[in-house]
Amino acid sequence: MDSKVLQETHRKNTSIKLPELLAPAGNFEKFRTALLYGADAIYMGSENLNLRASADGVSFSQLKTAVLEAEAKKAKIYYCLNALPMEKHLKNIPSEIEQAALAGVHGFIIADPGVLRLAKKYAPQIEIHLSTQANTTNSESINFWKEQGVSRVNLARELSCSDIYRLRKKCPDTELEVFVHGAMCLAVSGQCLLSAWLNNRPANLGRCTHPCRFEYKTLEAKPKTQCDSCDGDLYPETELSVSERKRPNERVWTIDQDRDYARFWSPQDLCLLPYLPWFVKNKIDSIKIEGRMKSSAYVAYVVNVYRAALNQLSTLTQNNSLNLFDSSAYLQELFSTATRPLGSGFFIPNMRLNFNETEPGTENAHNTNTKGQRLLARILDLDQQKFAEAAKEKGDWNIEIKGTWDSSLPAELMLPNFKKVILEPNSYSLENTRGEKISVLHSGVRARLKANNPELIAGIFIRSTL
Structure with a gap:
């Protein structure tokens, strides 16, 4: 290839910006999980105005720590104020806005115009991101919200790729965010x-x-x-x-x-991973994962997959070869954590794909038992770096058992960026909290993993091998 053409191609491709990977965190543990597995930004809330009343949420002390830890990894924290409050709730909102701003959050996620007005009054320096609850479907709505001080709009989930494409063309100066993975609601209010x-x-x-x-x-x-x-x-x-x-x-x-009862009104979960090249080409600013009510393991699986896929796309853009993106291995990984079939939702005009049916050999793959891999444990977070370094040096890790772990069998480390490392039976041992060697441990207990593998790090999950 002519060197001038090569330079022009490289210059063209390096201008392509990957979308931000925005992950959920229903509590502080899930925040650290999302950050560890590669999220660019994480959204969380307190117990109040965050549309996930059953989620633990985070305290403002934890929120401040989360901001510092996120910034250390060049990530961002968005704070959820996206409930639609009644009059009796308004008196507590200014204080919550001010405390979140003092913690250093990088943006508020808001649905209600009244909450937006309060956010502009009590924390005008914080970016405002419009929640999908505002049901934004057209360019005039986007422009209206922009005039109100909104810098980013999370588009309505029922939009197709054609609809999103038109909005991107009509509103090039407003950040657009799209849900790409997770549960789909069939109704919001009316x-x-x-x-x-x-x-x-x-x-x-x-x-x-x-x-x-x-x-x-x-x-x-x-x-x-x-x-x-x-x-x-x-x-x-x-x-x-x-x-x-x-x-x-x-x-x-x-x-x-499936057996006794069926999820009639939630037949599929959304999964737009096969279409990530489209989001890159069309300059969507942020792709969002649903799941603040899901487990830390779910967050680890899904964020890890989407991070690895985006990293692959980064490489492909350098070579002008986005068309070579292959989602099959990533989908197989997502099937192992899905409790419902994964589908394309409304994204493809006049067509809905069920990926569990279209992927060869993946019938009923949303059932984790068909894949044969079970969660075994999670290495517990170590708050202070010196403790983490000591654990690595000694090969002595505190773990929380998630499923029956037989130490006579190999285990797989679920490492960031889709990296998988096998712990062979003769390379590790399990002990209870009293330091007694145990051959089999069961879910719900804390224990210790003795292993000198250099790949071990705090916060990762460990699962059985195929």
């Missing part, structure tokens, strides 16, 4: 998505067909597994199809019943 999903007639455009009021009838019910494979279970896996009165022979909804 903003129901059932009609859009079933009949392509969005309620938010006044075209609701009211499928919640339709009359449904069982069309077909059949076991997904043979009876002799159910191990005596009274409720084998079942697939139930229903029709609607005006479409008597058409499958309107299909319910996959």
Whole structure:
């Protein structure tokens, strides 16, 4: 290749900016997990205005520590104020805004106009990011919020790639954020998505067909597994199809019943990992993972996968070869932590993919048991660096057992950037907290791992091998 062309190509590609990887943290442990596994930014809240009332949240002391630890790794902290408060809640909001600002957060995530107004009054120096709860679907809305002081908009989840593309072109100076992974809500207050999903007639455009009021009838019910494979279970896996009165022979909804009960109104989780090159090409500023209510292990799995995928894309952009991105290995890893099938949601116009069905050999792969890898333990965080260095030097690690661990079997270290290292049985041992050697440990206890492997670091998870 001509050197001038090579220089121009390199110059062109290095101008491509990767999206920020924005990860959830329902508590301080999950924050450290997200940071360890490569998040560029982390969103969290207190017990109050953060739309996850059941999440532990963080104290303002922990929030300040989180900001310092994040900045040490050039990451950011966004503080959630995205609930829609009643009048009785307003009196506590100014104090919460001021304390979060004093902790040094890099942005507020807000949905309610009143909260936004208070944030501008009590902490005007902090960036405001508009929550997806504001349901932003068009450029005029984006421009309106920008005039109110919003620097970033998390777009409505029902937008397709074509819709997002148009908004990016119309609003080049506003940061755009998109959810790419996690649970999908079918309704937010009165903003129901059932009609859009079933009949392509969005309620938010006044075209609701009211499928919640339709009359449904069982069309077909059949076991997904043979009876002799159910191990005596009274409720084998079942697939139930229903029709609607005006479409008597058409499958309107299909319910996959796993054993006893089915998640009818949450049929798939969103997964846009295969389309990350699109987000890079179209200069989306931030890709967001849902899951503040999920476990630390979930955060580790998902953030690790998306970080590794983005790192691969960084390399591919240097070579002008984004089309060579292969998501198959990453999807396999995500299947191991998903409790529901992973799909494309509304992202592809007029089409919805279930990746568990489209990936060869991955039928029912969202069931973690089919993959055969189980979580064994997590190496506990060590707050002070000198303790971490001492643990590494001695090969003596405090661990929390997550599943039955048999020390006669190999184990796999889940390291950042999708790196996997095997601990062979003769290279480690397990002890209880009294220092007694134990061959098998069970979930829920704390113990010690004796191993001198240089790859061991605080905070990582350990799982069984295939």
